[in-house]
Amino acid sequence: MLKSLHLDPLKCTGCLQCEMACSYEKTGVVNPAKSRIKIFNFEAEGRKVPYTCTQCAEAWCMAACPVEAIKLDKGTGAKVVLEDTCVGCKVCTIACPFGTVNYMADVGKVQKCDLCGGDPACAKACPTGAITYIDADWTGLDKMRAWAEKANAAAL
Amino acid sequence: MKHLILGNGPTGVVAAETLRGVTSADEIVMVGSEPEPPYSRMAIPYLLEGNIDERGTYLRKTDSHFGDLSIRQKQGRARALDTAQRRVTFEDGSVETYDRLLIATGSHPVRPPIPGVDLPQVQTCWTLEDARAIASLASPGSRVLQLGAGFIGCIIMEALAKRGVELTVVEMGDRMVPRMMTPKAGGMIKRWVEEQGIRVVTGAGVQRIDPAGANSAGGIGGMIKSVVQSVTGNKPADSAALTVTLSTGDKLECDLVIVAAGVAPNVDFLAGTAIEVNKGVVVNLAMETGVDGVYAAGDVTEAPDLLTGENIVSAIQPNAADQGRIAALGMAGRKVELPGVLPINVLDTLGLISVSFGQWWGEKPEDDGSGVELADEGLWRYLSLQFKGDVLIGATAIGRTDQVGVLRGLIQNRTSLGRWKKVLMDNPTRFVDAYIATSQPVSIAS
Ligand SMILES: Cc1cc2nc3c(=O)[nH]c(=O)nc-3n(C[C@H](O)[C@H](O)[C@H](O)COP(=O)(O)OP(=O)(O)OC[C@H]3O[C@@H](n4cnc5c(N)ncnc54)[C@H](O)[C@@H]3O)c2cc1C
Numbered sequence: 042m043l044k045s046l047h048l049d050p051l052k053c054t055g056c057l058q059c060e061m062a063c064s065y066e067k068t069g070v071v072n073p074a075k076s077r078i079k080i081f082n083f084e085a086e087g088r089k090v091p092y093t094c095t096q097c098a099e100a101w102c103m104a105a106c107p108v109e110a111i112k113l114d115k116g117t118g119a120k121v122v123l124e125d126t127c128v129g130c131k132v133c134t135i136a137c138p139f140g141t142v143n144y145m146a147d148v149g150k151v152q153k154c155d156l157c158g159g160d161p162a163c164a165k166a167c168p169t170g171a172i173t174y175i176d177a178d179w180t181g182l183d184k185m186r187a188w189a190e191k192a193n194a195a196a197l
Numbered sequence: 198m199k200h201l202i203l204g205n206g207p208t209g210v211v212a213a214e215t216l217r218g219v220t221s222a223d224e225i226v227m228v229g230s231e232p233e234p235p236y237s238r239m240a241i242p243y244l245l246e247g248n249i250d251e252r253g254t255y256l257r258k259t260d261s262h263f264g265d266l267s268i269r270q271k272q273g274r275a276r277a278l279d280t281a282q283r284r285v286t287f288e289d290g291s292v293e294t295y296d297r298l299l300i301a302t303g304s305h306p307v308r309p310p311i312p313g314v315d316l317p318q319v320q321t322c323w324t325l326e327d328a329r330a331i332a333s334l335a336s337p338g339s340r341v342l343q344l345g346a347g348f349i350g351c352i353i354m355e356a357l358a359k360r361g362v363e364l365t366v367v368e369m370g371d372r373m374v375p376r377m378m379t380p381k382a383g384g385m386i387k388r389w390v391e392e393q394g395i396r397v398v399t400g401a402g403v404q405r406i407d408p409a410g411a412n413s414a415g416g417i418g419g420m421i422k423s424v425v426q427s428v429t430g431n432k433p434a435d436s437a438a439l440t441v442t443l444s445t446g447d448k449l450e451c452d453l454v455i456v457a458a459g460v461a462p463n464v465d466f467l468a469g470t471a472i473e474v475n476k477g478v479v480v481n482l483a484m485e486t487g488v489d490g491v492y493a494a495g496d497v498t499e500a501p502d503l504l505t506g507e508n509i510v511s512a513i514q515p516n517a518a519d520q521g522r523i524a525a526l527g528m529a530g531r532k533v534e535l536p537g538v539l540p541i542n543v544l545d546t547l548g549l550i551s552v553s554f555g556q557w558w559g560e561k562p563e564d565d566g567s568g569v570e571l572a573d574e575g576l577w578r579y580l581s582l583q584f585k586g587d588v589l590i591g592a593t594a595i596g597r598t599d600q601v602g603v604l605r606g607l608i609q610n611r612t613s614l615g616r617w618k619k620v621l622m623d624n625p626t627r628f629v630d631a632y633i634a635t636s637q638p639v640s641i642a643s
Contacts, residue, residue, distance in 0.1 A: 050637065079600075081633045090637050104211060104518040107237035108249075109258050128243040128253070131543045131598070135552055136515040138609055140600035140629060144550070 043118045045177040046154075046161060048091040052171035055082055055089040062166030066157060075145070077154040078163045078172070091172055093163075094141035094154040096120055102153065105136035111153075118177070119156040127151055198223040200528055201285060201293050203275050204301030204463075205229030207237060207514055208495025210256045211521035212299050212528075217266045219529045225267065226293060230274040230302075233325050235263075238303075239514050241328045242356035245335075251325060275302070275466040280488050285466075297528040300478055300486070300493040301521065302463035304512060309344075309458050313406030318438045319454040322353045331455065337361030340451040342441050344403050346373045350457035351386070351546050357455070358395060358547055365396040365449060367403055377542050377553045381572055382579050382593050389549045389577065402444040406454060409437045460512060462497045475499055477510045482534040484524035492528055494520035503537025503609065504556045504590050511538045541605055549577060552601050555608045556591035559583035566590075569625045582625045587618040592628075603632035612636070 060076035068075050078093040100120050103111040110126035111133060113119075122142075129149040133142045142153040154161075156174075164174040200216055202209045205227050213227045229235060233251070240254035257263070263270055273287035284294045306321035308314045320330050335341055339362050343350055346368035357364050368375070372383030373390065387397050437450035462477045472486050473479040477499035484492045484500070495517040499508040519535060526533050543552045560566025560583065568583040579595035589607040606612075607628070614621065617631040 081630060083630070083634060090633050092633060092637065101515070101518075104522065105515040107207065107239045107256070107514055108253060109256060126253070126258070128240060128248055129545075130239060130243070131545065131550070132239070132514050134598065134602055135541045135543045135554070135605060136518075137602040138606035140603035140606065140632065142602065143600065144598040146548075146550075146598070 043177040044156075044159070044174050045096070045118070046093065046156065046164065047173045047175050048093070049171045049173075050088065050090045052169045053080065053089040053091050054169055054171075055080055056168065058166040058168060059091065059163035059172055062162040066162035067152070075152075077141075077143075077152060091163075092141075094120070094137075094139065096154075096156070097139070101136045101138060102133035102142045105132050107132065114155065114158070117156045117159045119158075120153070121155040122151055122153055124148075124150050198296045199294065200225045200297045200299070201295035202227045202299045202301055203285065204299075204303055204495070204497070205235040205270070206301065206303050206495065207256060207517040208301035208303070208497075208521040209299070210235050211518045212301060212494060212525040213263070213268045214266065215522045215525035216529055217268060219526065219531060223529070224269070226269045226271055226295075227263070228271045228273055228275070228287075228293070230272070231324060231326070232272065234260075236325060237514070238323060239352075241322065241325070242352050244325075244328055245332060245353075245356035246359045254325065277466055278470050278472075280470055280472070280491060283490065296490060298491045299524050299528060300464075300467070300472075300491065300497055301495045301524075303496040304460040304462045304477075304510075306456065307459045307461050308456055309403075311403055311405060313408075313439075314456065316406060316408065316439065316454075318452065319406060319456060321456050322349070323460075331453070332360075334453040335360050335362050338363065339453060340437060340449075341365070341453045341455060342367065342403075342439075342449055342451045343455045343457060345457035345459070346370070346397065346399070347457065347459070348374055348377050348542055348544065349460075351544055353455065353457060354390070354395065355545060355547050358393065362453075365398065365451070366390075367398045367401055367443060369400070369402050371400050373397070373399070373546070374544065374551075377540075377544070377557070378551065379557060379570070379581050379593050381570065382551060382553075382581070382595055385572070385574060385577065385579055385595055386544075386546050386549060386551060388574075390546055393547045395547075398443065398445070398447075403454075404442045404444050407440045407442070409440050409450060460496070462510070464497065475508065479508060482523075482537065483527050483532050484520055484535070485527065492524040494524040500535065500538050503539045504585075506537070509538055509540070511540050513540065513542060515541055536609060539605065539609055543601075549595060550598055551579075551595045552593070552597075552604070554592045554604045555589075556583060557581065557593045558591065560585045560590060567622070569622050571625050580625045582621055582628065584614075584618060584621075587614045588612065589614065589628075597626075600629045600632075603629055606636070607632055610636075 060073035061071045063076040064072045081090040127150045164172045235256045236254040276288045277286045306323045341362040343366045373386040441449045478493040496512040499510045502509045559568045565586045570581040572579045577596045581593040583591040592604045
């Protein structure tokens with residue numbers, strides 16, 4: 042069964058362990074600026090919101106890619122950037138209405154969450170259970186996807 | 198059921214794959230008029246830069262991809278369409294019938310009616326064949342004049358600069374990318390590009406192109422001489438092939454002129470049919486042409502704009518993918534509609550990255566329009582957000598790439614920003630916060 046990242050803002054304390062783990066896993070250095078998961082901090086409300094790609098079914102990034110540099114990992118359901126094929130055109134970064142594909146000027150390629158091949162570093166690093174990697178048909182996922190569907194429904 | 202798809206660019210390819218995804222038994226034929234496997238025009242600049250080879254421009258990288266999906270490929274150029282008999286005749290005389298037809302023939306670059314525009318050293322940059330010609334003429338140090346600094350022109354510019362040519366760009370408008378960027382943003386891009394060593398002449402056109410050595414009247418003798426020279430390659434290294442006269446009266450010597458002055462849809466074969474063609478093939482939001490069984494999608498179409506409702510041609514890759522998918526689902530009997538066409542562009546002009554979304558020019562105050570513009574020209578940063586009521590309708594940004602996709606999300610979802618509207622008017626850089634705050638559940642678990 043496909044698993045999915047489950048993000049719970051209420052449990053998030055904003056410790057940024059996930060951002061550090063993600064950047065370390067993907068680049069070999071701890072640098073939250075390079076993380077593919079982001080924690081948004083709404084100080085006024087004391088609210089923290091972990092945010093990353095939901096691996097949406099529409100995969101706007103994948104459809105818009107001109108050179109087949111984003112492919113579906115059938116094992117995890119993740120849409121994965123093939124860095125060797127990516128030409129750095131950035132079309133996916135504006136096609137994705139969730140803003141979860143980003144351009145890295147230093148390497149001239151785009152990056153996005155790929156679920157670490159099925160063992161996401163962010164979930165392992167999260168000390169509060171705000172980020173968990175669980176069966177995709179768990180009902181809570183429906184809630185998580187509800188907002189995503191709003192955008193998708195508009196186009197399909 | 199037989200689906201015939203005319204065109205094998207991104208629109209045709211996405212449509213064919215979508216069709217196969219929802220119909221396992223239907224026959225699918227995809228036709229292209231160029232000799233190469235399906236490829237992406239927008240990868241051409243990366244080919245010219247030497248970043249990829251021709252194969253890198255192919256839309257699908259495995260040779261057996263379309264065969265594996267039982268998508269039959271045909272090479273040919275449609276010459277005539279008979280919508281009563283449901284058949285298409287091709288230039289080689291062959292015929293294909295159809296139950297459902299998709300017109301995805303894209304567009305072609307227009308050569309403005311300038312004397313000399315058909316000389317061999319005057320090229321468009323549209324096909325792989327064009328790219329090969331440009332690659333052979335644009336070598337380090339050669340003098341290149343590019344006509345047009347619209348979106349496509351600006352994209353090609355970077356590739357040319359990386360080839361080490363001496364580049365002059367001539368644009369009729371008053372700034373770079375006038376149809377995609379606000380005056381201030383277009384001005385910043387112009388200044389940036391000039392600082393990188395490109396000569397930019399705005400508010401000017403090309404009046405005539407003459408073979409170098411011909412007198413300024415451009416006598417036919419001079420033209421023949423130049424053609425002979427270019428064919429035999431028999432000319433002194435320091436002599437340019439062309440003399441270009443601008444509307445300002447300036448004369449420039451150059452080796453190559455690249456025309457990037459707009460495009461027109463590939464619709465010749467629709468003459469005499471009931472299919473309505475304006476600036477493009479007119480379709481509704483389900484990509485239906487109004488003629489039974491005939492759909493159109495991608496660069497070749499004009500369809501209602503998400504925000505204004507007016508028909509627009511949107512010659513961009515994401516639109517090709519979106520419309521190709523919608524059309525295919527309709528052809529398979531699962532009619533769906535696009536929410537409307539949303540122009541979105543991202544541009545990298547020699548390292549300065551800019552984006553524009555939707556109705557970036559804004560809405561009139563009397564129609565509930567408002568907007569905010571923030572510029573730091575020293576740091577090369579710029580951001581403009583445009584609203585109608587408390588809904589974002591357009592945006593332009595320079596020097597900002599992180600999470601810019603949410604601008605599409607906010608516009609396309611017609612998100613009511615509520616109190617975030619004021620936050621953004623005070624500090625537009627918080628647009629991602631606004632998106633997260635208005636789209637993310639407070640708690641999944643609750
Ligand atoms: C140099 C360049 C750079 C670009 N950069 C970008 C960019 O950065 N971002 C972006 O969003 N867009 C960009 N674009 C635009 C993008 O490439 C187009 O929007 C996209 O290719 C449209 O896809 P399409 O399938 O509708 O048309 P096309 O890709 O033009 O495909 C049409 C196909 O139809 C075939 N055809 C034409 N006439 C006939 C006929 N009569 N019978 C049969 N077949 C026919 C053609 O051979 C072609 O294969 C760029 C374009 C160019 C040229």
